[in-house]
Amino acid sequence: MIPQNLKYMESHEWARQEGDIVTIGISDYAQSEIQDIVYVELPEVGTELTQKTEFGVIESVKAAFDLYAPVSGEVIEVNESLLDAPEQVNESPYDDGWFLKIKMTDPSELDALLDADGYQAHIEAEHA
Amino acid sequence: MKRTPLYQVHESLNAKFTEFGGWEMPLQYSSIVKEHLSVRTNVGLFDLSHMGEFDVSGPGVNELVQKLSTNDIGRLTDGRVLYTLFCNETGGIVDDLLIYRRADDHYMLVVNAANIDKDLTWVETHNNAGTKVKDVSENTALIALQGPKSIEILNPFVPKRDVSEISFFRFVVDEIAGIPTTISRTGYTGEIGFELYVDASDAENLWNVLYPAVIEADGQPVGLGARDTLRLEAGLRLYGMDMDDDTNPFEVGLGKFVKSKGRQFIGKGALLAAKKKGIVKQMVGFQMLDRAVARAGYAVYQQGEHIGSVTSGAPSPSLKCNIGFASISSKITLEDEGIDIEVRGRLHSAKIVNLPFI
Known part of the structure; x- marks a missing residue:
């Protein structure tokens, strides 16, 4: 199930908007493709992110996967619990497995992201 | 595919x-x-x-397999398996394989999937006594x-x-x-x-x-x-990752599968010469000291000096830490076990450990 209230990147990151704060993570589809996540490398609080550029890396047993920022802005909170329990990304990609909270610089950037239906179509196209 | x-x-x-x-x-x-x-x-x-599996039998089969193998197939009896390498004339590893002796004039060679065509050509090229070589893969x-x-x-x-x-x-x-x-x-x-x-x-x-x-x-x-x-x-090397046509057996810690005494095989001269000259690379096992994962190709340093690269690396599900093999300079003495591996532009500490890991 793809949550309706989130926005998505084609690279499978999601963004949840609450005012000018955006929480980001990766989709259930992405975690099930990556599997066996053992490490998530995230930026520190205060780091400035730019939309669609790399901000971190997921390591699975098999390979490393780059993470791309859904929006530009400053990192105001990092999910530190992923350091000791990266498997939360596999188990709970939309809740416990979140990565960062970002203070957006330009909320209109969200318009460039996919909605749930668009993301569903994107997954189906990628899988076909 | x-x-x-x-x-x-x-x-x-x-x-x-x-x-x-x-x-x-x-x-x-x-x-x-x-x-x-x-x-x-x-x-x-x-x-x-x-x-890949090759069925090799008939006249000249012992001489053919013996001259291709760094290990001594004279040690085989019926029902025994031998791990060996094929080397080229310069001592580089063509493939690593298992040799099954089915009878005194009948062997099965089990080769790596990616090397089936290369190995078949290699065996055929050196088959000048009419030995039957059949790719039964x-x-x-x-x-x-x-x-x-x-x-x-x-x-x-x-x-x-x-x-x-x-x-x-x-x-x-x-x-x-x-x-x-x-x-x-x-x-x-x-x-x-x-x-x-x-x-x-x-x-x-x-x-x-x-x-x-x-x-x-x-x-x-x-x-x-x-x-x-x-x-x-288990400390087992993988052809194509840890060794290739330009790597000799000593450089990947497989010297014990090179049996030179009293026998001839392709690459022997080059291997003896390389040993005499001094082997410049060695393969070691390493364990990361933090959560970073070292993957194949990552650079390895010791005290700021570039000493080699990772050939295989992954998280170890059994040990719950990140491990790998690295090909490093033979000048490095293993008493100083501290090394650094560059992961995405940053150095991460690791230590050299004995193989196998488990």
Whole structure:
């Protein structure tokens, strides 16, 4: 199930908007493709992110996967619990497995992201 | 991409597939970690039908195999298996392989999937006594049963013998549930186990005999993902990652499979000369000291000096830390075990450890 209230990147990151704060993570589809996540490398609080550029890396047993920022802005909170329990990304990609909270610089950037239906179509196209 | 006779079985088990050596192979069925741990604690079932098999027999066969092998096939008797390397004239490794002696003039060579064509050409090029060399890879399926429970799983299907009596690196030709099988006590996991060679037309039957017993024993089908982490923990090199045509056996710690005394083989001169001159690279095992994962190709440093690179690296599901092999300068003395590995532009601490890891 793809949550309706989130926005998505084609690279499978999601963004949840609450005012000018955006929480980001990766989709259930992405975690099930990556599997066996053992490490998530995230930026520190205060780091400035730019939309669609790399901000971190997921390591699975098999390979490393780059993470791309859904929006530009400053990192105001990092999910530190992923350091000791990266498997939360596999188990709970939309809740416990979140990565960062970002203070957006330009909320209109969200318009460039996919909605749930668009993301569903994107997954189906990628899988076909 | 080529598919094994078990492709549809994997599809029905919802395997994720990957390309390996020109083959479309199962990468994983459930999770690499779960599959890995099931081999360590219970049992796993692998389709390795992508591996190549050559049937070599007839006049001149002993001389042909002997001159290609760095290891001494004179040590083989019927029913024994030998791990060996083929080297080229400059001492580089053409392939690593298993040699099965079926009779005093009949061998089976089991080679890496990606090297089947190269190896066949190599063997044929040096076959000047009319030895029969047949690539039987297409007609041969290979299913591996690996893990502490493999003996108890296999035994009920082999009524004529107790398979626990097949020693390590020995094989028998027998039947499993009536299916003619070469039952080999070998593997690539570091666990007790068997590699089972059958006719491709029997592959699905054999899989279907073993699969329910494997599941019953809390085992799993295992893909190439876990095969890679299992062999890494067991300290086993992988051709194409840890060695290639430009690497000699000494540089990857496989010198004990080079038997030079009183015999001739291709590459011997170059290998002896290289040894005399001094081997410049060595292969070591390492363990990361933080959460960073070192992958193949990453640069290795010691006290700021670039000393080599990672050839294989992954998280170890059994040890719950990140491990790998690195090819580093022979000048490095292993008493100073501290090294640094560059992961995405930053140096991360690691230490050199003895192989195997488990």
